Amino acid sequence: MPFINFATKEINCKIVYYGPGLSGKTTNIKWIYDHIKPENRGEMITLATETERTLFFDFVPIEVSNVRGFKVRFHLYTTPGQIIYQASRKLILKGVDGIVFVADSQEERHDANLDTLDDMIENLKDYEIDIEEIPLVFQYNKRDLPNILPVEKLRADLNRWDRPDFEAIATKGVGVLETFKEITKQVLKKLKK
Amino acid sequence: MLSLRPEEDRKLRDLLTRLNEESKSKIVLLIDKSGQLISRSESPAFSSDDVTFASLTAGNIAASEALSKLLGDKSLSHMFTETEEEGIYMILIAGKYILVSIFDKRLSNLGIVRVKIKKYYREIEEILKAVEERVEEESSIPTEIDVEDIDLDTLFE
Ligand SMILES: Nc1nc2c(ncn2[C@@H]2O[C@H](COP(=O)(O)OP(=O)(O)OP(=O)(O)O)[C@@H](O)[C@H]2O)c(=O)[nH]1
Ligand SMILES: [Mg+2]
Numbered sequence: 328m329p330f331i332n333f334a335t336k337e338i339n340c341k342i343v344y345y346g347p348g349l350s351g352k353t354t355n356i357k358w359i360y361d362h363i364k365p366e367n368r369g370e371m372i373t374l375a376t377e378t379e380r381t382l383f384f385d386f387v388p389i390e391v392s393n394v395r396g397f398k399v400r401f402h403l404y405t406t407p408g409q410i411i412y413q414a415s416r417k418l419i420l421k422g423v424d425g426i427v428f429v430a431d432s433q434e435e436r437h438d439a440n441l442d443t444l445d446d447m448i449e450n451l452k453d454y455e456i457d458i459e460e461i462p463l464v465f466q467y468n469k470r471d472l473p474n475i476l477p478v479e480k481l482r483a484d485l486n487r488w489d490r491p492d493f494e495a496i497a498t499k500g501v502g503v504l505e506t507f508k509e510i511t512k513q514v515l516k517k518l519k520k
Numbered sequence: 521m522l523s524l525r526p527e528e529d530r531k532l533r534d535l536l537t538r539l540n541e542e543s544k545s546k547i548v549l550l551i552d553k554s555g556q557l558i559s560r561s562e563s564p565a566f567s568s569d570d571v572t573f574a575s576l577t578a579g580n581i582a583a584s585e586a587l588s589k590l591l592g593d594k595s596l597s598h599m600f601t602e603t604e605e606e607g608i609y610m611i612l613i614a615g616k617y618i619l620v621s622i623f624d625k626r627l628s629n630l631g632i633v634r635v636k637i638k639k640y641y642r643e644i645e646e647i648l649k650a651v652e653e654r655v656e657e658e659s660s661i662p663t664e665i666d667v668e669d670i671d672l673d674t675l676f677e
Contacts, residue, residue: 330521330523330524330556332523333524334526334528339556339557370569372576383583388575391672422553518521
């Protein structure tokens with residue numbers, strides 16, 4: 328749910344990176360954090376295990392000023408992908424304005440992609456969020472690895488709503504910005520309606 | 521969508537600032553459960569990143585609420601956390617918002633903070649309710665915001 332303050336001229340929106348364990352969600356927002364101008368970002372928070380797996384969430388606040396003096400803040404969150412953190416995953420989705428589904432392109436991870444997508448659909452239902460309505464982008468990550476599925480297969484199985492999708496190599500920053508720009512564009516467009 | 525008009529923002533800010541002074545807190549914050557910072561007291565002494573603080577507070581409350589549900593669907597109404605020097609008291613408003621006081625334990629204590637919150641609780645709740653009712657009536661965001669103007673390319677180096 329976007330929050331607008333007309334006194335301080337701020338608009339706040341929440342964007343969540345969702346996907347199976349190790350698909351590269353944290354890598355995406357870390358890359359954004361590392362490449363954004365320091366004056367446009369707040370502190371990055373990571374609540375992770377000792378092995379750098381997300382335990383609860385990662386958080387990066389990003390601030391954009393537009394010419395008419397309004398400031399837009401995007402709060403980027405990642406969910407924990409591991410199956411055992413199902414309950415935490417749901418909590419992060421509360422009040423979400425836009426979702427990036429980060430899929431792992433590797434063949435052996437495809438079942439995990441599908442299960443996680445089902446889990447996301449269920450959670451959205453519980454919050455009474457209509458998946459047809461919410462801004463949503465797909466990212467097929469890890470395109471640099473050998474054992475990957477063709478994009479057509481990933482698209483057919485995951486992107487059932489025909490939303491914009493991108494191939495990515497998040498560790499190298501390939502496709503990361505494109506994905507981020509698309510989701511922010513959709514979220515801002517939705518504000519207008 | 522939730523929005524605050526300038527007069528609503530001022531009312532909330534005034535209340536939180538008064539609550540902050542009377543309870544001798546460092547800062548008082550009003551946050552929504554999804555982690556958005558809605559308002560805060562005017563407390564120049566507070567130097568931490570309030571946006572980040574809001575997101576962590578909401579996460580903390582969400583986890584504790586889920587825990588209490590797990591223990592039998594009792595609903596969570598407030599929480600207290602303390603560090604060596606500071607107390608952090610969080611209380612839910614209308615099940616949707618979180619009011620937080622951060623105080624220095626040498627200057628204030630949980631008792632004072634709770635009494636002062638009790639004094640202002642209803643008023644804050646009523647403002648929020650009025651805000652929700654106004655938002656309900658408005659359909660879309662006003663034209664004064666032009667999202668086309670927002671240029672994401674300038675964000676990156
Ligand atoms: N080869 C390759 N490795 C990647 C890519 N993206 C991420 N990784 C690696 O995959 C591992 C997991 O990445 P994370 O970003 O931590 O994954 P996550 O989705 O946040 O995982 P959870 O927090 O457990 O849900 C790390 O070792 C990354 O370096 C990619 O495009 N290609
Ligand atoms: Mg992670």
